[in-house]
Amino acid sequence: MNDTRAERRITLHAPEDFAGMRAAGRLAAATLDMITAQVRAGTTTAELDRLCHAFILRQGGVPASLGYRGYAHATCISLNHVVCHGIPGGRVLAEGDILNIDLAVILDGWHGDSSRMYAVGRIGTRAARLIAVAHEAMMRGIAAVRPGATLGDIGFAMQSHVEAARFAMVRDFCGHGLGRRYHDAPDVLNHGQPGQGRRLSAGMFLTIEPMVNAGRAEVKVLADGWTAVSRDRSLSAQFEHSIGVTAEGCEIFTLSPAGLSGLPGG
Numbered sequence: 001m002n003d004t005r006a007e008r009r010i011t012l013h014a015p016e017d018f019a020g021m022r023a024a025g026r027l028a029a030a031t032l033d034m035i036t037a038q039v040r041a042g043t044t045t046a047e048l049d050r051l052c053h054a055f056i057l058r059q060g061g062v063p064a065s066l067g068y069r070g071y072a073h074a075t076c077i078s079l080n081h082v083v084c085h086g087i088p089g090g091r092v093l094a095e096g097d098i099l100n101i102d103l104a105v106i107l108d109g110w111h112g113d114s115s116r117m118y119a120v121g122r123i124g125t126r127a128a129r130l131i132a133v134a135h136e137a138m139m140r141g142i143a144a145v146r147p148g149a150t151l152g153d154i155g156f157a158m159q160s161h162v163e164a165a166r167f168a169m170v171r172d173f174c175g176h177g178l179g180r181r182y183h184d185a186p187d188v189l190n191h192g193q194p195g196q197g198r199r200l201s202a203g204m205f206l207t208i209e210p211m212v213n214a215g216r217a218e219v220k221v222l223a224d225g226w227t228a229v230s231r232d233r234s235l236s237a238q239f240e241h242s243i244g245v246t247a248e249g250c251e252i253f254t255l256s257p258a259g260l261s262g263l264p265g266g
Contacts, residue, residue, distance in 0.1 A: 024112030025253025155192025
């Protein structure tokens with residue numbers, strides 16, 4: 001769910017702003033933890049969305065996506081060949097499905113934005129490898145974050161890992177700034193070249209969110225205006241963390257309180 005942010009000034013947040021982002025990020029991650037046990041064959045994506053929505057409200061938060069550009073749900077749930085922005089509904093989960101649950105919360109005015117992959121029962125070897133590569137790409141992108149590094153350094157760290165694994169990085173969507181705004185400058189591309197792009201400074205808040213296809217990189221958006229699918233109908237996987245640039249490197253705001261990773265079995 002990206003805005004046009006090219007002309008916006010990048011916000012450099014004060015040290016005291018990190019506390020708000022920690023709390024919002026923890027709520028987003030706790031919601032993704034909570035829903036883990038509910039991802040099973042026979043459950044609908046609408047039910048998963050309902051449970052996430054209710055949990056966020058009970059914890060004092062508000063789903064950021066609800067009402068955003070007319071979107072009517074608390075989460076995006078993207079199954080199998082859906083790359084992102086899948087709309088919850090009557091689709092019943094089946095053994096072997098993989099899915100991404102993407103959600104953002106607002107807590108005391110701050111946004112926590114995260115997504116994680118889930119497996120329904122036993123999944124295929126290629127699906128498991130795709131998920132692992134997408135997760136490692138995100139973590140390599142995060143490891144590249146430090147003051148003085150560039151957005152191109154982040155993109156290159158992710159892209160090079162994905163392509164070395166013979167998967168394809170989706171280029172139609174990207175990460176973004178956030179904080180008091182849901183989507184803010186800068187765009188954080190999932191591809192790039194070392195040393196290119198805006199240099200990072202302490203106080204930037206960003207999402208790192210690679211989307212990886214098992215086949216080709218091309219996507220198309222369906223008639224609903226939201227759901228993006230791989231054009232060749234190959235499986236897709238995505239992970240997302242919200243982070244803050246610190247003087248030493250970065251802080252991940254959306255780490256799982258329960259220690260869950262989103263990897264099958266972990």
